[in-house]
Amino acid sequence: MSTRPSPAQPDGDDDHDQDDGQPFQPGRTTYRRGADNPNGSTTSLRADVLAALGVLGVLKVATAAWRNIRCVTFVLQRRGVPVPKHVDHAQRRSEISAAVWLVVSDSGLEGLTLRAVAAAANCTTGLVTHYFRDKKALLAHVRSDMHRRMAERIDAMPTRDTARETLYAVAEQALPLDEERRLEATVWSHFQLAARTDRELLHEHTVSHASWTRRLTELVSAALPTPLKPSNLQSRVLALVACLDGLALNAVTDPDAYPPDLQRRVLRTQLDLILERHRSL
Structure with missing residues (x-):
């Protein structure tokens, strides 16, 4: 009498890897008790549930706190108590x-x-x-802010017809010709005195001054009828810088002696001297 071979029974490892006939999916968590570890899967399930409940608890507390803040803010505003914005x-x-x-x-x-x-x-x-x-930080910030404000005014100016007029318009921004620039020149003059004996303030002045000198150098070079040697160009630019600084200092010290019209005339005269090719400075 022939006997049919009984179907092969899967071993323990194969049974552990299968999931009700579904193919194995990497990263999928199956909460089952295995014969070799009857409590391991239950522990993992319990840990995941507790973690999820913990997150929900935190969200619940945060939501309640936010509602309380809004309620308190509303009550304070109704009672006329100022609330920080x-x-x-x-x-x-x-x-x-x-x-x-x-x-x-x-x-x-x-x-x-x-x-x-x-x-x-x-x-x-x-x-x-x-x-x-401290006071030094206040001064350093104001000096930097003054340089920034002047640069923004210059960048916003309309285009002039000639390089010479552009140079004049830019240089004029350093003169105290109106209330805003008079205030800037006053603060600048006080800053100059403080920078004489303070390394940090002197560094702030040096950086801003170098940027201003570079801008004027480009403008003077463009306004000259013919190119100059670098040393001659530098001398003319520094002459212009000294003229502007001297006018600003005197105008804030004795504004009646240096009214705006006089400042403009002196600046134009100085530019005539600087831009003449045959005159060496």
Whole structure:
């Protein structure tokens, strides 16, 4: 009597790797009890459930906290209590910078204190020190800001017909011909004195001054009728820089003696001397 061979029974390892007839999928977690590890799968399932519950708990607490904040804010606003708003740090820093300008213009470097700046900015001294650690940091920022403001004015100017007129228009930005530039020249003059004995402030001045000199060098070179040797060109540019600095300093010291019209005439005369090819400086 013939006997049929009984079907092969899968061993334990094959049974552990199969998933109800479905092909094996990498990365798929199967929560089953294996014969060789009856509690391992249950432990893994329990850990995953606890982790998910923990995340849900954190989200629930955060949501409740946010609702509480909104409720408290609403109640305070209804009762007329001022509620802090989002702080624009760039705007706040700009306001404090403007206050420094005003204090130096009105009281000089001697009057530049954290308390004076806070009063001018209508804030606390703690807020001022949050953005500027001390008086030196205030001065360095204002000097850098002054250079930036002048550069923005120059870049925004319309195109002139000739290189000579462009040079004049740019150079004129360094003269205290209106209220804004008069304030800048006043702060600049005080900064110059402070930079004489302070390495950090002197470095700030050197960087800004070098940038300004490079711009004038390009403009003078373009306005000259014929090219010059580098040493001769440099002498003419420095003569222009000295003229502008001297006019600005004298105009803020004695504005009646150096009115805007006189400053403009002196600048044009200086440019005539600088741009004449036959005259050596």
